[in-house]
Amino acid sequence: MTWTDTLEFLRGPLFRIAFLVFIAGLAYRLIRVVTLGWPKDKVLSAGSKAKGVATTYVKAIGIFPFIPWVKKTFNGNAVTFLAGGMFHVGLISVILLGTAHMLAWKSLLGFGWPTLSLPIIDWLAAATIAAMVALLVNRLTHPVVRKLSGPAEFLNWTLVFLPMVTGYMMTHHMFFRYETLFSLHMLTVDVMLIWIPFSRLSHFVFYFFSRTIHGAQFGKRAVTP
């Protein structure tokens, strides 16, 4: 079996399986989360839950990222905020605004969009990888974060780190032939796709659930929440 065959398998049947597991898994998790139900109001609330939800999103996305020093997260462990922020911005840019990735989306969704030029994506990818390394070091050295980290956290880190590194190596034709690097990239992506729904990597969906619930709770003005 040559690398060309391997790549064909990883881009074809395995990707298909991984993608379907990803969809089925997310649907499963979504139903599980939704059927947990909305907390019942036991007393009358003078506040507005909708307003609470709106406020929390404005704060989380529009205000605090730009004045992080007022938050305890930043003052307690700045690496988490800075490297974490860089990682998320870089990852989302690379996945959505890289030309090769957009073409993959286009083939799945049927429409495309403008992308950033390769040098920009390249620097973003490098910064994202550097941020991930910083986050790992932080996780290993910071006493509190170290205590909060179990095997799942390190597995999550690894399964996101590998597609990033193989993708970077692939665009730079580093060390191996292109098909080999492409195969490694697809393999790690396929594994990550399968892993996402069953891990905290699914927070790209469920973050919005938890923030909405918390925002609604914060919006209440009542004796007991």
Next chain:
Amino acid sequence: MGEESIYEHLTKQGVSRRDFLTYCGVIAGGLGLNHLAPVGASGLPARLAEVPTPDLTAMVSRALQTKPRLPVIWLEFQDCAGCTEALTRSQSPTLVDLVLNKISIDYHETLFAAAGFQAEQNRDAVMEQYNGQYVLVVEGSIPVADGGIYCTVGGRTAVDIVEQAAAGAAAIIATGNCAAYGGIPKAKPNPTGAKGLTEIITDKPVVNIPGCPAIPESFTGTLAHFLIFGELPELDDLGRPKAFYGTTIHDRCLRRPFYEAGKFAKSFDDEGARHGWCLYKLGCKGPTTYNACATIKWDGGLSFPIQSGHPCLGCSQPDFWDGGGFYQGQSAPLDRPGVTMVGTAAVVGAAAGAGFAVANRSAKKRLETIEVAPGEESS
């Protein structure tokens, strides 16, 4: 025929000594022999790299003056004769012209004048006379389904003919993607059970010169290599000579700087296309395609598909016909799951989720009824 040397044969054909030496230079150049570094890198015999002041043209000339001419038997099966067309229509006088018209070809179904049983007899005669010396060239895939009945020549199946011809061959070359990897006849659903030559001939080394068609210079260069050194060139893991298939189209592409700069043509007649920008978004398979199109080019070095504005189809790679749409980005998955399949996956996942939720809820209710047993106060 007989044991006359190639040089003697050429002289008889009216080739002057000056022309002969020019040919030798062309061959040395075509094989990349005029620099020693590629010679070492391509894994050619070490003695070549050790020549103190190598005059490679002279070396080629010596070989051609002393060696007997090389008989070639060219078989065609499930093909379009495109590789033959490419060879015969390449610029003249060239290496191609030398090999094709003046040195070799003894049996070629498209080119020779003979027909019917006489042609078959001629082939058998050549095979007998030069047993163990001739080069077998195969163009087109070989069908094996239903006993190989989908391709027969003179009442014999392709498998039968090629096995017989391969037995007495000194070297075997599969030209074009069909002969090398099955090509278009092997495309899904492959009704004839088409196979590449390496799947049929397993006991002898086969050199693959894939492409659709194969680049004439790659073919003749390989033939010349065998002629001069008496051995086959070093091959990559897909059986292709490294000298011609060592780098990707992308690596040597003239549009590569636009790829690096993120400048892409988005349709065939937009601003980008007119400026000659990268064709990656139009489905170019250059990054995974190993061939010499971007360097040797076509029509005597005039142009090649990407230069003239069309993305690379990846025709020197196995199963390129099924490797995703020609105009679909390389990074796209090979087949996208249909709406029904994605829907089914979502429904299965959701049903599982709902099942667990219902089970959990009823368990919780049971727990509550046990907790709020008669006579006790609810919390």
